[in-house]
Amino acid sequence: MATDAQYQRLLAFRNALRQFDQWSRDAAKRHGLTHAQHQLMLAIRGSTTPQGPTVGEIADALLVRHHTATELIDRTEELGMVARTRDKEDSRRVHLALTEHGHETLAALTAVHVEELRRLAPIFETLPRPRADD
Template identity: 35%
Template sequence: MSSCRGLLAAPPGKQDLEAMSEFRYQLRQFLRFSEEITRAEGVTTLQYQLLLHVRGFSGRQWASVGELAERLQAAPNGTAALVSRCEAAGLVVRVPDGLDRRQVQVHLTTKGERCLLKLATLHKSEIDSFGWIFRPTKKQ
C-alpha cells in the first residue's frame, strides 16, 4: 500500500494542480472514447493498442512479443496471450524470425490492418479535437 508521506520536491501550486486535473480529465475522456469505438469495432482497447504498436514500430512493419510487452507495459506472458487472442481473431500472424529462431515476429493481417487504420483515423480525429500538439517524434 502506498503512502502520500515524504514529498521529495516542492509541492505543485494551484495552477499546476488545475493543469494536471485538466490533463487527467481530457485523458479520461479520450480513453472512454477509445473504449467505446474499439468495442463498436469488435475489439478490445488492448487489441487496438497491440495493432497500433505492431504497425507503429519504428523502421519496420512488425514487432516481437517482447517489444510489444514493453510498449504495452505488460508482462511478456500476458502479451503472448493477447497476441494469441488477436491471432485467433484473424488480426495478426506470428512469423518465425529468419535470423533468430527463438524470436517470433508479429505481423498484421489484412483484416488487422483495416481495423487498425479505421480505429486510428477515429483516434487521431479525437486527439486533434482536444487541441493537443500531436506530432511524430524523431529518434536520435
C-alpha cells in the first residue's frame, strides 16, 4: 500500500510535468511551432538512424499512427523546417532531416528547454526522500 509520502512525491512530480509541458507548448508557439511539430523535430534530430528516421520511425517515436505522422511532417515541411529524401536502395522509403532553418529553430528551443529543466531541478531535489520501508 502506498504511503502518504509516496502520494506527495507522485503529486509533486505530476505537477512539475504538467508545468513543464505547458511551458514547452508556449515555448514552441513563440517559435512559430505547435508542440507536436517541436516533438517531431526533436525526434528527427535525436534519431540514431544514419540516413535520418523514416516516417514509420517517427510515428513510433511520437506514439501516433503513420498517417498522423505524415500529416505532421507535411505541415512542418511547409514551414521549411523538415525535408524528405528517398532512400537510395528502396525508393518507397522516405527519410527525414531538419533543414538549416529547422536546425536553428530546434537549437534555440533546446537551449531554453535545458534552462527550464535546470530551473525545475530544485523541485525534484526538495521532494521527500523515500524511507527504507517506502
